[in-house]
Amino acid sequence: VLESEDLQNSIKPQKVEFHSLNFNNTLQWQPGRAGEAKAAVYFVQYKVYGQSTWQNKEECWGVQDHFCDLTDETADVQEPYYGRVRAASGGVYSDWSLSCRFTPWRETMIGPPTVNVVQSNKSIIVKLQAPRSPYRRKRGSTIPMTNYYDLLYQVFIINNLLDEQHRVLVYEGKDKVVKIEDLRRGVSYCVVAKTYVPTLDRSSAYSSRQCTML
Incomplete structure (x- = not known):
């Protein structure tokens, strides 16, 4: 049990953050610290601040990428959103790692003309x-x-x-x-x-x- 708990903690995604340019909104993260994290797959959910239920992002469900495009899911640019990610490796699932609150209108970087x-x-x-x-x-x-x-x-x-x-x-x-x-x-x-x-x-x-x- 201890080994799987260690694995759970060591594959948990780190630094889950939204990156945004001109409202192209991407959730990004870094893999956990374990060697096993190399083989991990990731699962992404999102929600509007204040909602109780998380939505699965189907295109980022069991993927090996360290990013997930949530542009369409965060299209109401004045609303605050959260994203979260969990990892799985060898049948063991990590806990969820949560992003900070993200409000596209306030936080997107605007590109040059x-x-x-x-x-x-x-x-x-x-x-x-x-x-x-x-x-x-x-x-x-x-x-x-x-x-x-x-x-x-x-x-x-x-x-x-x-x-x-x-x-x-x-x-x-x-x-x-x-x-x-x-x-x-x-x-x-x-x-x-x-x-x-x-x-x-x-x-x-x-x-x-x-x-x-x-």
Whole structure:
């Protein structure tokens, strides 16, 4: 009995956490500390905070992965959720390991906008597109993150002649088309952008660089 209790404890999943980008919500965990955990399979359940019954996630029932996509199960982004995981190895089941409470709207990381640049004379026109959630409208298009948040765009320019690491903020606001003027001909410029959510005081990572030579 002691051996199976030891095994129960040593295969129990560790660090059960939600990871979320643009409402793509994944429950992740680390295997237990035992060598036997290598051969373990995992079972995932989830529930809305306040509910008494846990729901099985069928696609993550008896799997060897250390993650489980719960995007569809956590689609009400204002609701708080819990996830939990247990492991089984050699016919022995661990106890459940519980995540912290997870509210997608508060905790998701918002990605950067998509950036396109077009040059015209001594200016650059920057076209921005909001990151998109995985959730779809009735007609099938994915819903942009601007539907859920008051998003601002921050646009930065880099003058490659001066310093490729020095980003200068040239615009902050909601416009999807931004014109950067009075630039120098014959100079290579790059543009990067971020999304910023004032209510949460949260910024995205930088977008990839879009560069052009004037």
